Amino acid sequence: MSNYSAASIRVLKDLEPVKERPGMYTRTTCPTHIVQEVIDNAADEALAGFARKISVRLAADGWIEVTDNGRGIPVEIHPEEGRPAVELVFCKLHAGGKFNKTESGNAYRFSGGLHGVGVSVTNALSTRLEVEIKRGGGVHRIAFAGGTPVEPLQRIGDIGPRTTGTAVRILPDARYFDSPRVNLAQLTHLLRSKAVLMPGLLVELEIDGEEKKSWCYQNGMADYLAEMMPGQPVAPIFVGEKFVTTDNGFAIGEGATWALAWFEEGGGKPESYVNLIPTLDGGTHEAGLKSGVFEAVKAFAEHHAILPAKVKLAQEDVCSKMTFLLSAKVLDPQFQGQTKEKLTSRDAYKLVSQMVRDPFELWLNSHAEHGRKIAELAVKAAQNRLKSTQKVEKKKSSGIATLPGKLTDCESDDIGRNEVFLVEGDSAGGSAKQGRDKETQAVLPLRGKVLNTWEVERDQLFRNNEVHDISVAIGVDPHALEQIDSVDLSGLRYGRIIIMSDADVDGSHIQVLLFTLFLRHFPALIERGHIYVAQPPLFRVDHEAKGHTRKHYCLDEAEKEQILHKLAEEGVNPNRITVSRFKGLGEMNPDQLWETTLCPDTRRLVPFQASREEIAAMHAGFTLLMGKGEAAGRRAWMEKDGGLVEADI
Structure with a gap:
């Protein structure tokens, strides 16, 4: 040794x-x-x-x-x-x-x-x-x-x-x-x-x-966007800026400058910056801009009765034909990595969305002719999307399978946008139902621990209510690894199936049991990238700053320590810092759950995806860990390699 x-x-x-x-x-x-x-x-x-x-x-x-x-x-x-x-x-x-x-x-x-x-x-x-x-x-x-x-x-x-x-x-x-x-x-x-x-x-x-x-641009963004445009936009470039001037939850001086243009065939590659740093992979400030633009165009279209019956605009309809420049000023930006190519600050999403929406909506209404062209372009994109969307007939009570009564379904039929959250407990399920986007997000609460299905025969699966409800809700029948090529996924009702459990040991156990179910009995969903795991925060750190409270959500202990260290470096009085630990998702109010776990632009999702070969390789490991007759093997493994595992015990 x-x-x-x-x-x-x-x-x-x-x-x-x-x-x-x-x-x-x-x-x-x-x-x-x-x-x-x-x-x-x-x-x-x-x-x-x-x-x-x-x-x-x-x-x-x-x-x-x-x-x-x-x-x-x-x-x-x-x-x-x-x-x-x-x-x-x-x-x-x-x-x-x-x-x-x-x-x-x-x-x-x-x-x-x-x-x-x-x-x-x-x-x-x-x-x-x-x-x-x-x-x-x-x-x-x-x-x-x-x-x-x-x-x-x-x-x-x-x-x-x-x-x-x-x-x-x-x-x-x-x-x-x-x-x-x-x-x-x-x-x-x-x-x-x-x-x-x-x-x-x-x-x-x-x-x-x-x-x-x-280079020296007297008119900044407008001149540059005009240079990079692929052709003639359907409306003049909209250049705007707005910064925080009063204490409203954001720091004075925070805000954004932007330039927007729409094209029949789509524009060039958008560009974004935070405090002049180019964010090549975008981030929450870009998501905030798109949200503000979408809300403004949607409100304009509804006010001017431009939307045809049964057509609902989605953000992608409005923004897919748009090119933009965005320069955000954020007091305390959080980036993904030292190279700062993606902004991850949740506050930046809300900040930029608020800064953009009102000025852009005012511009649309002040230039109704141009606003109408932008709205009509979005409506056309929505109609094309609806035509290409695979229509899913939701089975009624008269059908062979009835959707689970505890499933709170979404309104959209667009599988590409729809997602279902498998939520631990009725309490968290209630918050998720209130906080979700009703258009595209469905919620299926799970009561208690799901059955360990690793050694359950396929024809016995539906004896368990939770497993039955999951299968019927997602619209796919259980199948074996060897049947991946022949399995019928035409009934799939959601593009993303998201496991949402508490950030603790019990939550991890539920994740493993659901991984076991999908790996053993729904491998096609894993191979095609439909399964995800939500990562809710374990801690919230609040600190008082000039009359308002700034909040930071932390995934784990390490992130909490990183935030506390940064606040200490900034000279924040420790007496003005409050650290709270979430006991579970059910403790979060709907707004908090939306911001941290449900909102596509600010949440953290980890895909559970693997190739067919990787799924086959995982089977040996899952047999050791989940098999009922493998107690001796598990003990031997823990004695030999248990120290390599990170565990919150």
Whole structure:
């Protein structure tokens, strides 16, 4: 047995974590993202109103230089660390000027920086990095190699007191990237977007041996959207913005700017940003924009009697032909991963939806001719959707099978949109019925634990009421793995079958029993991706902020600790923080359940999908774990490998 002692525990210091696991901090295909971190810092200076020009130069020898005329990174000695502030910014993870966003006077309130990680990653993954700062009447210089200072900060010259700025020169370390070269298309798009989102900002790109490119948009989004449009829109571009001005549950200054256009054949790829950071995979701010737009068009269409009988608009009908630019300002954005490609903040959904709806509805009614064209385009899309939708005849009481009486069904016949929630308990079922979208969401409450069906013969399944109700509700008969190709799924009534149980041990047990049922007796649904698991939060963290309460929902203990740590870094008084643990879904009111578990734009769903081969491979494991005659095997497995399992006991 190898010696495992205190000496075996390795503590990674300074920038070592980045070098050990660069993929956790950046995209390792090429160095574009580590250059973007420097550009984003320059853009934050422009967003705060201090920089009017950003320049990027790519040299033939591999060096990349990013220059701005902002205030310059502070060079003074940090009072606690005893090192120059600029050295801390480039050498220490979680050091930066963007934590205390709750202070109204903080110029970085709406920056993209969250963790104080960005440019320190750039430094760690560069062979050499040099910084020149113009600030306080002097020119200062510091240099690093592999993330470590090799030339200490020194003043190398004098300059006028009003001349300020920062120049960062980077030589990426090719060892950490698949390709040592920056992706020019991505870099060009990024730089142009900064100019688009900040009208009047001059952005330049200079590549050795090529003509310099520069962008400066006086009309910002309208000019850029006009450039990227695939053709003539059915109505003029609608450009709008709205920001919070009074304390209404959101921070003053939060809000969004947007540009919208509709096309007969659909528009180009939409683009979205949060605090000037491009969110390539969208997120809750995009979902909020679509929700606000949908509600406005729906209200306009109803008010002007544009909707034909029996046609109900869906969000996809309104938004599928729309292209948009969206720039959201969010005080405390939460992203998926350090590369910030998807926004996950639930508050951003509600914020952007509220900001967009009223101005857009006002514009539609003020330009009724254009509004009618947009609404008619949506109606046409809805009619096409209804034509292509597989019609499902819901079986009545006179039919062979009667739908379970405890099933609260949805109104729509569109299987692609419909979903049924298998909910633990009548209490949670009641909240789910009140909080759901009645159009597309059905609820089937389950009483108690579902039967372990792993060794139940198919013809005996329906003796159990819960299993019978599930099968009849979803419209598919039980079948074996060998019958996947021949099973009839034409009666399937819901595109998503979602297991929704409490975030505790009993809830996990119910999930396993339902997994067992679907894996053994409905494998075709797993292979085709119809089964999902909802992830309701276990904790809620509230903190008071300027007269209103901001809430954070946390999936588990780790997320709760992460939120508490972040609030502590922001200087929030612990006495103003309240942590509550949900005892179960039934404890949530309908609004909370909608926001965290039911709403497609803000919930977390995990697909339970596997290939036929993977399903077959799972059978051995499930036989060991769920088989009635496998007690001895389970005990042996627990003694041997039980320590590898994460369990909340």
